Amino acid sequence: MNSKHQYIDLYRTNAEAIDSGSAPALNRLRPQAAAALEATDFPVRGAEGYERTDVNAMFGPDYGVNIHRLDIPADIAASWRCDVPNMSTLLGVVANDAFIPSASLESRLPEGVIFTSLRRAALEYPELVANAYGSTAPLTDSMVALNTMLAQDGVFIRIPRGCRMSRPLQLVNIFSAPTPMLAPRRVLVVMEEGSEAQLLVCDHTQDCNRSYLSSEVVEIIMGENARLDYYCIEESSAMTSRHSQLFARQESGSVLMVNSSTLTAGNTRNDFTVTVNGKGCDTRLSGMVIASDGMHVDNSVNMLHLAPKCHSDQLFKYVAGGKASCAFQGRILVSEEAPFTDAYQTCRSVLASPEARMHAKPQLEIYNDEVKCSHGATTGQLDADALFYMRTRGIPEAEARTMLMQAFMADVIETVRMDGLRDRLRHLVEKRFAGKDASCSECHASCRERHTDPNND
Amino acid sequence: MDTNDKEIKSTDSNIIDEVTRGDYKYGFTTDIDTDIIEKGLTEDTVRHISAMKGEPEWLLDFRLKAFRHWLTLTPPRWAHLDIPEIDFQAISYYAAPRKKEGPKSLDEVDPELLDTFNKLGIPLEEQKALSGMAVDAVMDSVSVKTTHREKLAELGVIFCSISEAVKDYPDLVRKYLGKVVSYRDNFYAALNSAVFSDGSFVYIPKGVRCPMELSTYFRINAAGTGQFERTLIVADDDAYVSYLEGCTAPMRDENQLHAAIVEIIVEDRAEVKYSTVQNWYAGDAKGRGGVYNFVTKRGLCRGDFSKLSWTQVETGSAITWKYPSCVLAGEGATGEFYSVAVTRNYQQADTGTKMIHLGRNTRSTIVSKGISAGHSQNSYRGLVKVAPNADGCRNYTQCDSLLLSQHCGAHTFPYIDVMNDTAVVEHEATTSKISEDQLFYCNQRGIPTEEAVGLIVNGYAKEVMNKLPMEFAVEAQRLLAVTLEGSVG
Structure with a gap:
């Protein structure tokens, strides 16, 4: 049976409570979303695009949803210190699905910049939110429909016209609840004409012995000539599942960079859908996955070129150890209206253990002859010659492997345009490959035992 | 200069048009x-x-x-x-x-x-x-x-x-x-x-x-x-x-x-x-x-x-x-797939191969060349699968698409499934039209555009044509010539 039904039932029986815990601008789409979800099933495992990810199994268990907006005593203080060294960010925390601003956040925001709870924004700026909410994420997608039907809160970011943020914004998503829980998370980013910003999103889990599930939908609207660097880092736990979808729409001249790092997770599916609507846009998508034990990580990219003279580049790298199963789907579509498009895609994977699995599906769909497009995908091991060379120079094999794997990930890390974050990622990857706990050391004091070496088997 | 360029461009596209139209030569009933x-x-x-x-x-x-x-x-x-x-x-x-x-x-x-x-x-x-x-x-x-x-x-x-x-x-x-x-x-x-x-x-x-x-x-x-x-x-x-x-x-x-x-x-x-x-x-x-x-x-x-x-x-x-496929079950078995697919007018093709590696040290090579013209849709769809026990497998895939008109489509859908850490699997794909530089170079050496298109397309398909037995290669080349009317110099 399709596991969507329990959620539709949940909504039908609690519609009023859900509405009252939210805002009209968000409630407006709920009935439509419920109808859309009823009309389309969750994708089944093996369906095109979901070859390796079982959404029904992910959403099947009985999770609690905090529809009555109860305060869950989250030990936020522990995560408060998730500061990246040498980086001073404007921080907001999402505990499960509720936004908690850091102290004096609002007073530190430049004029006109909004970085607040989606629910509050929907009450204070109903028109702004109503126009943007749901404008890039289609309800025809059953997973979006589910999120739209249940999301009561989230994060709203608006960077006004011509505003260049000097300090990066940081969002920490944290799971902390005494029972298994599903958190519908929603982020809405509106970049107005000529604005510039950097946004760092970290996903964490505080209690590693409890299972959590997040359904995340991020909508990004890029005005003309806007620039956004979006980084997301997932360091959750083996019992955390995440179904995350990012939808971005780019108007002419805008520059979008998305960098996703999956360092520790249970069962993760990330979708990135970028629609290029105006000419002269630039899009860079990169991803790094270090998977071990029984981790499952599936990245799916949908790069839609609908306007001429745009450029896009995708780079995804995987190291899979233990019994990890990884997947990559990347689709570049160049429509007839998009001549002079340059679009490239690369996916490279290293299988570091006999039981690791990699499934790659790079795709090109081209309806125009004035294009330059290519994709490449490789799956293999570390270069035996390089390993041998290093050993002849007296470097022990294990160390040589670690060094080569770090070098393998280096070009993804290099795409990061924030110095502090780049160093931090390098450090995390180093620790991760060395088999140590890769979490930001301050972050979650409670779980130390869960990380293992991707080399071990 | 500008008008000249335009003229050259329009003759070019005329020739490509002619080249890719051409009627069916074998249409008769017995x-x-x-x-x-x-x-x-x-x-x-x-x-x-x-x-x-x-x-x-x-x-x-x-x-x-x-x-x-x-x-x-x-x-x-x-x-x-x-x-x-x-x-x-x-x-x-x-x-x-x-x-x-x-x-x-x-x-x-x-x-x-x-x-x-x-x-x-x-x-x-x-x-x-x-x-x-x-x-x-x-x-x-x-x-x-x-x-x-x-x-x-x-x-x-x-x-x-x-x-x-x-x-x-x-x-x-x-x-x-x-x-x-x-x-x-x-x-x-x-x-x-x-x-x-x-x-x-x-x-x-x-x-x-x-x-x-x-x-x-x-x-x-x-x-x-x-x-x-x-x-x-x-x-x-x-x-x-x-x-x-x-x-x-x-x-x-x-x-x-x-x-x-x-x-x-x-x-x-x-x-x-x-x-x-x-x-x-x-x-x-x-x-x-x-x-x-x-x-x-x-x-x-x-x-x-x-x-x-x-x-x-x-x-x-x-x-x-x-999708002509190979199930490579024996140890050290080899599978090869070489393909040229030409579509024009309103033709549609979804073709490719499956290489299923079950045995140890099995190898496979895939070379696919797609040429689309007119309003046609040409897709490559291929699977390379390495089973958990198939140690030491090797696959190399290359699939290129050449677009000859504004309204055609060229698509690539490879599926790569690797379940063994000793396998080396590579996939490469490119899509582009005939390079203006190449055409210009040929023109500059005195080769008319029509011949140049033929030359480039033939060169593009050569890797596959060379794999055909001699008697067949002649016929296949003739066929390509008929399909891309007048293109073979």
Whole structure:
């Protein structure tokens, strides 16, 4: 049976409570979303695009949803210190699905910049939110429909016209609840004409012995000539599942960079859908996955070129150890209206253990002859010659492997345009490959035992 | 300067236009008496076909099982193809040239039939005399004439139509039929298994290197008939055979269905080379008519160090749905796939291969070249799978697409599934149009644009063309020339 039904039932029986815990601008789409979800099933495992990810199994268990907006005593203080060294960010925390601003956040925001709870924004700026909410994420997608039907809160970011943020914004998503829980998370980013910003999103889990599930939908609207660097880092736990979808729409001249790092997770599916609507846009998508034990990580990219003279580049790298199963789907579509498009895609994977699995599906769909497009995908091991060379120079094999794997990930890390974050990622990857706990050391004091070496088997 | 540039540009596109238009050269019908059974498909039809061919009980059972399974299936819809609703009850499932007395020499063969082959450029006599090939000509499903039988028989090679094989070598056929492509495999495989009319059977005994290239021509002739041929090739230990298949269909307005199955079994250290030139009628410039080509081709490299090589040149058919595959089960087995697919006007092609690595140290190479023109859609779809126990596998895939017009599409859908950490799998794909720099360079050296386009396209396809046997390469190159009218310099 399709596991969507329990959620539709949940909504039908609690519609009023859900509405009252939210805002009209968000409630407006709920009935439509419920109808859309009823009309389309969750994708089944093996369906095109979901070859390796079982959404029904992910959403099947009985999770609690905090529809009555109860305060869950989250030990936020522990995560408060998730500061990246040498980086001073404007921080907001999402505990499960509720936004908690850091102290004096609002007073530190430049004029006109909004970085607040989606629910509050929907009450204070109903028109702004109503126009943007749901404008890039289609309800025809059953997973979006589910999120739209249940999301009561989230994060709203608006960077006004011509505003260049000097300090990066940081969002920490944290799971902390005494029972298994599903958190519908929603982020809405509106970049107005000529604005510039950097946004760092970290996903964490505080209690590693409890299972959590997040359904995340991020909508990004890029005005003309806007620039956004979006980084997301997932360091959750083996019992955390995440179904995350990012939808971005780019108007002419805008520059979008998305960098996703999956360092520790249970069962993760990330979708990135970028629609290029105006000419002269630039899009860079990169991803790094270090998977071990029984981790499952599936990245799916949908790069839609609908306007001429745009450029896009995708780079995804995987190291899979233990019994990890990884997947990559990347689709570049160049429509007839998009001549002079340059679009490239690369996916490279290293299988570091006999039981690791990699499934790659790079795709090109081209309806125009004035294009330059290519994709490449490789799956293999570390270069035996390089390993041998290093050993002849007296470097022990294990160390040589670690060094080569770090070098393998280096070009993804290099795409990061924030110095502090780049160093931090390098450090995390180093620790991760060395088999140590890769979490930001301050972050979650409670779980130390869960990380293992991707080399071990 | 500006206007000059524009002029050059417009002549360029005119030439490319001309080059990619070109009418179907093989569009003629042969007026030979044919036996056609009533349209429609029921269990009775299946029994009728089987009875007409005088088949043994077990084969009728096989057909009926397939038919009953087919009833439970629906046509696959996952391909990047726009397939109109096909009324499977509006097709006649069997058409055979009426049997006169069995021809004892070439003189007794219907002269019109010989003429058909002559128009196709395969005069039987000449080929028999000059090229030393054995041709098993299949016309509307029944094998008409087989040459060089005696020579092959001396070596123990069996090369005959599958209906003859059922009569003469029932044990062999029964042992291998449906072992690689089961009737449960897919919709069209089930359909074919139920109603297959004829095809070729090849058996190469242990240690025999077949001295000549075996060749079959398929041709859909009668209007409103589907062709469902079935080919079964078995290469025993240490055997070698090169098999050629060429297809043409005359011009018909109504779409014709062609659902074939090719099964190949390769034993220890044996090698099979299977080459196809497919030139079914592709429909007219408006996209009316043409053949639907839904084919299941699969080879099982069962033996250690066995090798199977597919080479295909696809220029015809309104819709092509075809994935010649290799199951590499034996240790050190090798699979190869070389393909050139040309689509123009409103043609659609979704073609590629599957390389399934089950044995240790198996290797595969895939080279696919797509050329799309007009309003056509050309897709490569391929699977490379490495099973958990298949250590030391190696795959290299390259698929390039060339776009010759603004309205065509070129797509690539590779699936790469690796479950073993010692495998090395590489995939590369590029899409672009003919480089202006290359054209300009040729022009600058005094090569007219028309010739230059031909040169570039030929050079682009060369890697695959080189894999075709000599006799076939000539024909394939001619075909490419006809398809890309006037392009070959």
